[in-house]
Amino acid sequence: MLRRRMLIMLGIVVIVVLALGGYKAFSIYKQIQQFTAPKPPINITVAIVEERAWQSRLPAIGSLKALQGVNLSLEVAGTVKALQFESGQKVKLGQPLLQLDxxxxxxxxxxxxxxxxxxxxxxxxxxxxxxxxxxxxxxxxxxxxxxxxxxxxxxxxxxxxxxKRILAPFSGTIGIRQVDVGDYLASGTVIATLQDLSSLYADFFVPEHVLPKLAIGQQVQVSVAAYPERIFKARISAINPKVEDATRNVQVRATLPNPEGKLLPGMFANLQVMLGQDTRELVLPESSITYTLYGNSVYVVVPKNGADGEPEKNDKGEQQLAVERRFVETGERRGGLVIISKGLKAGEQVVTGGQLKLDNGTHVAISADQEVPVEQSNQPRVD
Known part of the structure; x- marks a missing residue:
């Protein structure tokens, strides 16, 4: 009887061990199938490398100044008897502005x-x-x-x-009045500012080594934060004949018309000095470049080949794609685009989105609505 019970218990143990072994073997088989199964392609967005006209530009920053601008002040002391202007008024040359007693x-x-x-x-x-x-x-x-x-x-x-009186020294727009009738004013007291806004100066500095590239009459594009959608045209009107000792920079002045009076003195300006003629350059969106200490690189879309070196195709007979990491040399950047001076050819497809998921040889698929040529979007309007 005891032997029978032992045999039954031994049979149960053998059955449990075999069940556990079978379950573990099935789990291992499923994992092997999972890892050996082909991974689905990663969806990416791409841009086509284009060769386009590119004009070299010299970026700079500066500030705007009025063609003529003064702070109106008194030479002698006295009591204000009459004010003959309003804040923000446009005045003519010689127009009376203030009369002292x-x-x-x-x-x-x-x-x-x-x-x-x-x-x-x-x-x-x-x-x-x-x-x-x-x-x-x-x-x-x-x-x-x-x-x-x-x-x-x-x-x-x-x-x-x-x-005892102040006349407008030139035509322009007068600022906010700082005095009232009856005020006693000491000599030198500023009553308002007067600015000629018909044209403005854009003063900026450039490094001394670019001085040979500049000339009087050269075109300059000016943009300000107040009107980010517009670019204003100016021309170089003066180049300082002296290099600053402290910075080794040269001061340059450009003149731009301001018929609408939208630009004001003191505005911060971004400038682009046009240099030379257009050249043909390969360009890409900056988002496609991966910047590292070891160099700049991009992922180029190429046909995926099998172990035998032949192109692979999916069940629909379509060519499967992969990515190839390629190091490139970049140049000037502007408007979200960057010049590629070495490493790519015109017409190649470069990944612009999803690079973090990629590695060399990764299987990819291009989103149907994302294969577009390089474009400069949201470019300001040039006036």
Missing amino acids: SDVEKALLGTAEADLGLAQVDYARGSKLVGDSAISRGEFDKLAASQKKAAATVAQLNASLAK
Whole structure:
């Protein structure tokens, strides 16, 4: 009886061991099938390497300045009697802007003009008497000096009266008023700013080694943060004849028209100086380049070959694709594009999205709506 029980228990143990062994063998088989089964292709986006016209440009940064711009201030102290402008008003050359109290100077001028009139009468009478030898030459000279002194006093008071008012030194747009009627102003007090916005200067610096590439009249494209969708055209109007000792840079000035008055002095500007003629270059989107310490590389889409070296095809008879990592030399970048100077040929397909999932020889599939040529998107409008 005991032997029978032992045999039954031994049979049960053998059955359990065989079941566990079979389950483990089945699991190993499934894993082997999973790893040996061909992996599905990774979906990628690509761009076609294009050869296109490319004009060399020199990037720079600068600031805008008014063609003419001043802070209107007083030469003499006084109390504001009248303000003849409004903030933001456009004014003409010679237009009165401010008048200080000048009653005292006007009264003194009246006295001086009366003295001048008397001196002129005495001089005219004396010129006749000296001709008749009724007065001496010395007395006549005193009369002439008195007339000149009175005329000088009148001129001096007229000049003082002129300093009691401010006239627009040129046509332009006046800024925000800083004073009010009745204010007592010391000499040198700024009442407002006046800017001629018909044209602007764009001042910027360039390294000294690019100086031979610059010339008067060269075209410059200007863009500002206030109008990112627009590019304004300017031309180089002056090149400083001195290199800055501290930076070894040269100051350059470009002039750009501003008929709409949208650009304002003091704006930060990004500039592109046009250099030379267009050249033919291979270009790619910057997103396709992988930058590393060992060099810049891209993934190029190529036909996938089998172990026998023959191209592989899927069950639909279509050519299967893989990627090949290729190191390239890059050049100037602009507008989201980069020049490829070495490593690629025109017409090749380069991966622009999904590079993190790829390795050399990875099986890939191109998304049907993503195989597009290189384009510069969202380019600003050139005025």
